[in-house]
Amino acid sequence: MFARKLAIFGVTAAGLLWSPAAFAQISDDVVKIGVLTDMNGPASTPTGQGSVTAAQMAVDDFGGKVLGKPISVIVGDHQDKPDIGAGIARRWYDTEQVDLIVDVPVSAVGLAVQGIANEKKRMFITHSTGAADFHGKFCSPYTMQWVFDTRALAVGTAQEVVKRGGDSWFFITDDYAFGHSLERDASSVIVKNGGKVIGSVKPPFATPDLSSFILQAQASKAKIIGIAGGPPNNMNEIKTAGEFGVLKGGQQMAGLLALITDIHSLGLQAAQGLLLTTSFYWDMDDKTREWSKRYFAKMNRMPTMWQAGVYSSVMSYLNAIKDSGTDEPLKVAAKMREKPIEDFFSRNGKLREDGLMVHDLVLVQVKKPEESKYPWDYYQILAHIPGDQAFGPPDPACPLVKQ
Numbered sequence: 001m002f003a004r005k006l007a008i009f010g011v012t013a014a015g016l017l018w019s020p021a022a023f024a025q026i027s028d029d030v031v032k033i034g035v036l037t038d039m040n041g042p043a044s045t046p047t048g049q050g051s052v053t054a055a056q057m058a059v060d061d062f063g064g065k066v067l068g069k070p071i072s073v074i075v076g077d078h079q080d081k082p083d084i085g086a087g088i089a090r091r092w093y094d095t096e097q098v099d100l101i102v103d104v105p106v107s108a109v110g111l112a113v114q115g116i117a118n119e120k121k122r123m124f125i126t127h128s129t130g131a132a133d134f135h136g137k138f139c140s141p142y143t144m145q146w147v148f149d150t151r152a153l154a155v156g157t158a159q160e161v162v163k164r165g166g167d168s169w170f171f172i173t174d175d176y177a178f179g180h181s182l183e184r185d186a187s188s189v190i191v192k193n194g195g196k197v198i199g200s201v202k203p204p205f206a207t208p209d210l211s212s213f214i215l216q217a218q219a220s221k222a223k224i225i226g227i228a229g230g231p232p233n234n235m236n237e238i239k240t241a242g243e244f245g246v247l248k249g250g251q252q253m254a255g256l257l258a259l260i261t262d263i264h265s266l267g268l269q270a271a272q273g274l275l276l277t278t279s280f281y282w283d284m285d286d287k288t289r290e291w292s293k294r295y296f297a298k299m300n301r302m303p304t305m306w307q308a309g310v311y312s313s314v315m316s317y318l319n320a321i322k323d324s325g326t327d328e329p330l331k332v333a334a335k336m337r338e339k340p341i342e343d344f345f346s347r348n349g350k351l352r353e354d355g356l357m358v359h360d361l362v363l364v365q366v367k368k369p370e371e372s373k374y375p376w377d378y379y380q381i382l383a384h385i386p387g388d389q390a391f392g393p394p395d396p397a398c399p400l401v402k403q
Helices: 002-018 048-062 082-094 107-120 150-163 177-192 211-219 233-243 260-266 286-299 305-324 329-338 387-391
Strands: 031-037 069-077 100-103 123-126 143-145 168-173 196-201 224-228 252-255 275-278 361-366 379-385
Touching (some): 031 082, 031 305, 048 069, 048 286, 048 305, 107 143, 150 252, 150 275, 150 379, 168 177, 177 224, 211 233, 224 233, 233 252, 233 260, 275 379, 286 305
Parallel strands (some): 168 196, 252 275
Antiparallel strands (some): 275 361, 361 379
């Protein structure tokens, strides 16, 4: 009997020794997550404090500890400036022992931070950087793009709208790299699917009076006016188009980047009829509603796809630490790629070797005021777009992609 008990003890002890917890390796005895965002500028509503709240919700839901070590969240404001963002990232990695940076709106800032993360061999997951080069020629084994890229939004919207008869387009394109990328990606899909691009105009960033650009788009008689840009131009263009009666004249507008907080700010009267693609809508199903209502209780507004994505990625990161028994970046990243990513945010999600998290998107149309039945009831879902179709294959320019 004694020998049998001893044998059982030996097996149990061996199991404990080989469990992840037994060999837990957490640097500095704390897992530190830095939310690097825009706290007061033009991206602060769709990211900002909402992204901080989402990250903290994930930490709290996880239990506040991983492998017995505490998890902390710190915040930095990059002010939409690449040099400031890169400086904060460098300090966080070098002296404050931050293990993971998340969020980082504005592609120029995101790419700058990516460079620092790669140099320091630390993890960075972006949610609000849309440049496809992030997982293309600048891809890194330490960095991930979780929510969207310009190709997915442009392809998702353009392809589905052309399928529905919107086969002639005129673009109002923000005159900088992000806007040009959206127009280029959407145009190639429009032509590929049998449509045509009649023309485009390119207002500078933050143009105060967009009337002349709207009039040119209206005069083109294109069925679809594509808005290829972000705040503040995109929302001002939609508002001005409403004032000029563009929608009443039979033309439709397609926003290649529009967020639910933008629609809330505009109001349904101005935004009604707008077509857009999103990675997340709070009112899509029971899972999205449950999480979003908890978020709403803290923020008094519904989450954007970027903010919901922050929660999703932080939870995936913490689970990967738990499963791998370490916060060593490459081991955590490898563990994150092992399992499908299925949660309230992601449908059919998978993290590719190039760092892009591919998942399904939805094409939606903004409701008319009389169609909205309760607060934040803004979207009618028109189509579900498979992730592989929207994001496309890995870019061969990424050295991590197997040729």
